[in-house]
Amino acid sequence: MEKRDRKKHFILILLLVVSFTVSAGCIKDFEEGSNYGITDIEMSADSVKSSYVDLNVTAYIENRGADSKGNTTLLFKAFRQQTGLLEVSEENEVGVIEEGDTVTVSQQIRLPREGSYTLRLDLYEDEQRKASSSITIRNLEAMQTDLQEIGLQISGMDFMVKNVTSGKVLIESDIYLKNEGSKSTENYRMLVKAREMDARLLADKEWTDTGTIEPEATAIRTVSLTVPDDYNYAVEVSIWDDDVIVMTGEDYVQLNPEKVISKEEEVQNKNIQTGDFIVEEGFEEPMATEETSESASEAAPGLGSLMTAGIILSALLVIRIKSRRGKDE
Structure with a gap:
């Protein structure tokens, strides 16, 4: 029972290691008897349009042995994963790589903004392949288009x-x-x-x-x-x-x-x-004028009539009081 559990644990660890290696995207491949190696690949998006993406791919090439005997060339190939068909192929002259040196080679490639691709890099010296490496490109359609690049x-x-x-x-x-x-x-x-x-x-x-x-x-x-x-x-x-x-x-x-x-x-x-x-041209809010006081008095009809009636009643009351005093005298 313990041996069976150990075997399951070993298989699980192996699967995790394989999964991590694949998800990392970059898989190194050194040719036998070669002093060269592509140690790393970096990518950045130069431009993202609605139908395609321009990628800037930078490869790091290391020479761990003697000086190169001839000029070296780095070949970039992008294969569509769904079909395996070649989508893009670009070639870049590297030149002579001295012993112990690490050089960088950059290349721009244009891919459709859809699907997944395997980008393979092959280093050749005098038409003989000396090193290779590959990386997987996915989810290009999820990249934000640079519509605001004009500012x-x-x-x-x-x-x-x-x-x-x-x-x-x-x-x-x-x-x-x-x-x-x-x-x-x-x-x-x-x-x-x-x-x-x-x-x-x-x-x-x-x-x-x-x-x-x-x-x-x-x-x-x-x-x-x-x-x-x-x-x-x-x-x-x-x-x-x-x-x-x-x-x-x-x-x-x-x-x-x-x-x-x-x-x-x-x-x-x-x-x-x-x-x-409808907004008319030259429309302005009317200014308040002195006629406001007149309109205010007009807004309270009957106020003047009440005041007049009050004055008349007061006068009649005074006259009545005087007439009573006259009779008493």
Whole structure:
């Protein structure tokens, strides 16, 4: 029984060691009779786009024996794990590696932003393979795309109704663009679209420019969109660098919002008079004038009449008192 338990423990430890070796990603492979070894592989993402990833791969090559007899070459190959097919192959000239030296070789490779890959590195000297190593690349689709590499951030949107005519609403959209980079931005093209939220139909779209924005500054770009009344819309903003979308943002305008009533979660449409929200040019709040006192007196009708009646009653009372005194005398 004790021998069986020891055997189980040995198998468990062996599985853990194998699992750790595979999950570490880098598997060393030294050729017999070779003085060379690829001791480490480092990777970093130079750029992450919606469809591909540019990886910077750095290999550390060590010469543990005599000086290399000829020029050495490092070959980078990426195989798709699902199919085993070769996806990318790049070659980098290393040159002569002296005894005891460790050199670094960097190479950029571009891979589709999907699936898993095995990256294999082979070191050749005079067309003979001297060392090899491999590393596994997974979950590229989980990497965040660098849409904000231009420095711009869509920090918010405001909407105003400018006109309502024949079932059409003119909406003025203010888009806030903030430069979070360390230098002035370039002038990019910006597309603003109003899309109906249920049917996803496009109601209107307009092109404009972002303009040049200084570091840490926020600029407002205004676009007018005309849409049918009584619908809800998603206002979509996309910033273009030539034919590439580098930034996106979205906000909502609800001309026919809904509210939840009763315990049964019944949905009821809220009627909004869009014309009530029209913002006229040059609109200012009226200033208070001296006529306020007059309007205040007018707001209390009958006050003057009461005062007059009081005076008359007082006079009559005085006359009556005097008449009584006269009779007593």
